[in-house]
Amino acid sequence: MKPADFSKIADVYDYNSFRHEEIGVDHTLKSFVKDQTNVAPLHVLDLACGTGIYLNHQKRYFQKQPIKWYGADASDEMLHKAKEKLQDVSLTQALAENLPYRDEVFHYICSNYAFHHFTNKETALDEVKRVLKKGGVFKIHNINPYMMKKWWVYHYFPEAYQEDVKRFWQVEDLFNELTERGFEVKIESSYRMENVRTADYLSYAENRDISVLTLIDDKAYERGLNRMRGDVHINPDKKITNDFAEIFCIAKKSGK
Structure with a gap:
């Protein structure tokens, strides 16, 4: 599996409006905070936080709650962008496979559109299990390429699908791996199909900020982009x- 080089897209990553529209209030975190009446402050980690879009949204919504916010990401360039928009957040450059935190420090860990990069x-x-407190929650929010073979990206860039199936686990694999580690796991999915205008997505392809488009070779990318431009x-x-x-995978670590 080829890793995405986020240093190449950090400067344009936030230009994709879909990233802002898709990250609203984390209702799982909202319910979790409501249940933690005797815990303050809560320690919340955004794992693979990127440019800090998720953290920025949640900090605004939960500004009256006693929460300490943390973000970890492998890309120094992405963290630099996160630091531009976030204050009072502990941001750390780190791999998910080697987190620089002590055992059982976090009450809640989320990972948005990132697990496939690990x-x-x-x-x-x-x-995650090591740094999460007993009774803590780990949430994964991601796409499921196995159910979306007609996604516009795959339509115009079929090589992108081949890259994604190398990077993404099947849902059953994710469920089993978490269960084997003692998590109580619930996975929900959402799906939609619709007709869309190619012209509405052309700028996103031209921006080439979607990670899988950086993984396909330049010839495949130009071929797909020219198809889009030609159709428009x-x-x-x-x-x-x-x-x-x-x-939407919600995994609760067993114990109290």
Whole structure:
């Protein structure tokens, strides 16, 4: 599996409006905070925090709650962008497979659209279990490429699908690996299919900030981009069938 080089896209990462629209209030965290009436402050880690979009949204919503916020990411360039928008957040450059935190320090850990980037996912889960308190929650929010073969990215860049199936676990594998580590696991999924205008997505392809587009070779990328541009040129209102699937994995560490 080829790792994505986020140093190449850090400067344009936040330009993708979908990233801001998809990250709203974390309702799992909201419910968790509500249940922790006798715990203050709560320690919350965004694992693979990127440019800090998730943390920025949650800090605003939970500003009256006694929460200490943490972010860890492997990319120094992405963390630099996070530091520009975040104050009072402990940001650390670190791999998920080797977290520089003591045992059982976090009440809540989330990972948004990132788990597939971890090179050794089994070790990353071991580390999550180590730094998560008993009774703590680990949440993974991600896409499920196995259920979205008509995604516009795969439609125009079929090589991207081949890269993603190397990086993403099947849902059953994720469930089993977490269960084997003693987590109480629940996984939900959402799916939608619709017709979309190619022109509405062309700028995202041109920006090449979607990580899998950095993994395919330049010829494959240019080939797909030229197809998109050609379709839009011939018919600005051209539509394709697009599907999108997400998973929401909630894993609670056993014990008190």
